[in-house]
Amino acid sequence: MIIRKITLKNFRQYIDTSIEFAIDPEKNVTVVMGDNGTGKTTLAQAFQWALYGKTRFQIREIINRIVREKMTMGESKTVSVTIELFYNEKEYTVKRSVTYKKNAQMKLEEVDNKFTISDINENGEFHYFNDGEKHYMIKQFLPKDLSGFFFFDGERIEEMSKEIQSGKSEDFKEAVYSLVGLRATQNAMGHLKSVGNKMSVTKYYKAEVEKNNKSAIAMANYNRKIEELQEAIDKRKRVAEETKEKIAKCKKEIEECQEIIFSETHAMELKQQYEKLLREIKNLKEKRSRMVGKVLLKEFNNGFFAFCARPLIEEASPKIKEEGAGEKSIPDLTQKMIYYLIKQRKVCLCGTPLHENTPAHAEIMGLLDYAQPKTIGMQVNDYRMKEESILKTDNVYMKDMKQKMQDISDIDEEINAKEQEANEKMEALGNTDKGERAKNKKKVLEEEKAKLHEKLGFLEAEMKSKEQEKERQETEKGKLVITNEDTIKNANYLAYAEKLYERLSENYSKNENKYRVLLEHRMNEIFKTIYDGNIRISIDPRYRINVNVQEEFAAEDEVEKNTAQGYALIFAFISAIIDLAKDKINRNALEEGDMIDVEKEGYPMVMDAPLSAFDKTRIKSICTEIPRIADQVIIFIKDTDGDVAEEYMSNKIGKRYMVRKVNDSSLHSEVIGR
Amino acid sequence: MNEALKQEIDKKTLDMIEFGILRLERKNERTHEVSDGDMIKKICNIIEKEVERSK
Numbered sequence: 109m110i111i112r113k114i115t116l117k118n119f120r121q122y123i124d125t126s127i128e129f130a131i132d133p134e135k136n137v138t139v140v141m142g143d144n145g146t147g148k149t150t151l152a153q154a155f156q157w158a159l160y161g162k163t164r165f166q167i168r169e170i171i172n173r174i175v176r177e178k179m180t181m182g183e184s185k186t187v188s189v190t191i192e193l194f195y196n197e198k199e200y201t202v203k204r205s206v207t208y209k210k211n212a213q214m215k216l217e218e219v220d221n222k223f224t225i226s227d228i229n230e231n232g233e234f235h236y237f238n239d240g241e242k243h244y245m246i247k248q249f250l251p252k253d254l255s256g257f258f259f260f261d262g263e264r265i266e267e268m269s270k271e272i273q274s275g276k277s278e279d280f281k282e283a284v285y286s287l288v289g290l291r292a293t294q295n296a297m298g299h300l301k302s303v304g305n306k307m308s309v310t311k312y313y314k315a316e317v318e319k320n321n322k323s324a325i326a327m328a329n330y331n332r333k334i335e336e337l338q339e340a341i342d343k344r345k346r347v348a349e350e351t352k353e354k355i356a357k358c359k360k361e362i363e364e365c366q367e368i369i370f371s372e373t374h375a376m377e378l379k380q381q382y383e384k385l386l387r388e389i390k391n392l393k394e395k396r397s398r399m400v401g402k403v404l405l406k407e408f409n410n411g412f413f414a415f416c417a418r419p420l421i422e423e424a425s426p427k428i429k430e431e432g433a434g435e436k437s438i439p440d441l442t443q444k445m446i447y448y449l450i451k452q453r454k455v456c457l458c459g460t461p462l463h464e465n466t467p468a469h470a471e472i473m474g475l476l477d478y479a480q481p482k483t484i485g486m487q488v489n490d491y492r493m494k495e496e497s498i499l500k501t502d503n504v505y506m507k508d509m510k511q512k513m514q515d516i517s518d519i520d521e522e523i524n525a526k527e528q529e530a531n532e533k534m535e536a537l538g539n540t541d542k543g544e545r546a547k548n549k550k551k552v553l554e555e556e557k558a559k560l561h562e563k564l565g566f567l568e569a570e571m572k573s574k575e576q577e578k579e580r581q582e583t584e585k586g587k588l589v590i591t592n593e594d595t596i597k598n599a600n601y602l603a604y605a606e607k608l609y610e611r612l613s614e615n616y617s618k619n620e621n622k623y624r625v626l627l628e629h630r631m632n633e634i635f636k637t638i639y640d641g642n643i644r645i646s647i648d649p650r651y652r653i654n655v656n657v658q659e660e661f662a663a664e665d666e667v668e669k670n671t672a673q674g675y676a677l678i679f680a681f682i683s684a685i686i687d688l689a690k691d692k693i694n695r696n697a698l699e700e701g702d703m704i705d706v707e708k709e710g711y712p713m714v715m716d717a718p719l720s721a722f723d724k725t726r727i728k729s730i731c732t733e734i735p736r737i738a739d740q741v742i743i744f745i746k747d748t749d750g751d752v753a754e755e756y757m758s759n760k761i762g763k764r765y766m767v768r769k770v771n772d773s774s775l776h777s778e779v780i781g782r
Numbered sequence: 783m784n785e786a787l788k789q790e791i792d793k794k795t796l797d798m799i800e801f802g803i804l805r806l807e808r809k810n811e812r813t814h815e816v817s818d819g820d821m822i823k824k825i826c827n828i829i830e831k832e833v834e835r836s837k
Contacts, residue, residue, distance in 0.1 A: 289804075292807035299821050604791060604833055
């Protein structure tokens with residue numbers, strides 16, 4: 109990133125100011141001089157505000173105070189900083205603006221806040237980047253976490269200097285790791301292999317392999333079960349086949365026996381009669397079964413209530429008749445009236461007094477049982493009507509049932525008669541020794557055949573159950589079929605991930621050490637040119653920068669020495685890591701397709717009052733080194749230091765400016781070219 | 783099994799995987815747009831793609 113121009117509107121002391129910076133590689137220094145209090149720091153801070161939205165001002169208000177005071181109620185004014193820059197040979201415009209409005213209480217309210225990045229496309233039109241792209245572009249220009257090393261002022265240098273002195277090194281370590289690519293390797297290692305519960309690539313593949321191994325065990329179990337089931341099915345099939353053969357053999361032997369029995373019988377007519385009787389018995393049994401199942405049971409359900417109620421009715425009826433309750437009801441006399449006569453009037457309608465414990469009172473109380481709303485007589489009459497209906501239904505039912513039972517009984521008798529007749533005919537058939545033996549054998553064979561049928565049924569049921577179980581196991585196994593291939597694949601991926609981790613880990617250790625030694629070497633080289641070689645810098649494995657001061661140098665003023673050292677160290681550090689990054693990127697140019705090309709791109713150094721802490725000799729050294737280290741130098745400096753800087757950098761200065769107060773006001777400054 | 787598989791690792795494939803992963807990590811280092819979980823998925827994709835391509 110090289111900065112071409114900055115424009116400030118209503119930003120702190122600057123109402124409308126633009127500065128164009130030196131971008132010629134041969135003359136890459138821009139010097140902006142000004143007295144204390146003219147607004148040099150504001151200019152330096154404007155870069156960070158525009159790019160990252162942050163400033164280090166103690167007073168946070170950024171609007172110009174004169175502009176603010178002149179605003180009338182309801183009036184709006186916009187504060188903006190625009191940076192025009194080159195990145196990757198293209199020009200971009202970065203603009204941040206905040207609009208304020210004066211409210212009814214004459215206080216400022218922020219009403220709008222914009223941040224835009226644009227470039228010019230092939231047709232010469234402005235192209236504005238969306239929010240995601242803006243974030244990405246800023247990271248490309250110069251990541252915020254590295255910005256502290258490229259945009260700095262006295263305060264920031266002091267902070268870094270203190271960090272160095274106190275042995276804190278995280279910022280330096282981060283900067284080195286980020287710029288030379290170690291952070292990417294470290295992140296890759298963290299993603300490939302992790303400790304604790306954190307997920308990683310190797311953990312993922314291990315889990316997959318483990319899962320697949322479990323599946324493989326499960327599949328082996330399924331295979332074993334399926335095999336066992338198949339064996340059991342095959343065994344039963346064999347037995348069933350044998351049973352079927354036995355049944356067939358039995359059947360054949362029974363037929364043979366039958367043949368013998370028939371052949372021993374001379375009367376064909378008898379034989380035919382016997383067969384006819386068997387057919388008739390079979391038909392009669394079927395008819396009986398139909399009558400019992402469909403007709404008898406259905407009608408029995410319909411008349412069941414009446415059938416059960418009849419014995420109770422027959423028991424209750426004589427008793428009700430005996431009591432004569434039905435005849436004792438009193439028409440048109442209600443219980444309420446009787447209560448009225450007893451409790452209120454205490455005299456009967458006929459004039460008889462109704463006092464308690466008198467015969468008249470007892471008599472009238474007795475009448476309550478027969479008075480309305482529903483008298484016993486009425487209830488008895490209702491019951492009698494129901495009883496009549498039930499008995500009528502039951503009579504029909506009983507008659508019908510008796511008839512059907514009779515029919516079944518008749519069929520039973522007929523069956524018995526025909527069976528007896530058939531037996532007699534069988535006895536008459538084959539009534540020889542041979543026939544007798546055949547008959548006995550046939551009987552045994554039929555019993556055996558029945559048993560075999562029973563066994564076959566049992567075997568077939570078992571086979572069906574085993575087949576179903578086998579199908580279920582095969583379905584479950586089917587779900588695991590591809591996992592075995594996955595195990596091999598995942599184990600292979602895991603092997604690559606682990607091997608790569610080993611390689612990265614080895615390279616990381618080598619590179620980390622190599623870059624640290626190189627950084628230390630480069631820092632000492634640069635530091636010597638700035639700080640006349642009296643100090644030796646060393647960097648420990650935790651990136652703590654140690655400064656070893658020679659005795660005669662240590663005797664000088666401590667504060668001045670430390671501040672100057674801090675500045676020099678930071679210059680040396682920044683210079684060294686830029687050199688390292690360029691070196692690293694040059695070597696890896698082929699694999700860095702999308703990386704920032706540091707060699708081409710370069711970094712700016714924007715410095716506010718960097719020379720204040722140095723004496724003239726060291727200023728000369730720094731002024732010689734800085735334009736060589738950075739690709740662009742923008743230096744804000746006070747007049748006295750500026751003259752010295754200009755003297756030593758004269759051949760590198762491309763632009764010169766002067767900051768001055770307008771009308772001697774500390775609220776309004778301007779920048780003029782020199 | 784892993785040690786045996788490691789012996790069979792193709793160096794060129796491993797180089798390609800390393801290149802792809804480091805490129806991805808460098809890009810994310812600047813943008814921080816991808817979460818750790820998604821980075822792991824992307825790295826797995828790179829490994830699987832390169833290993834399958836080498837067969």
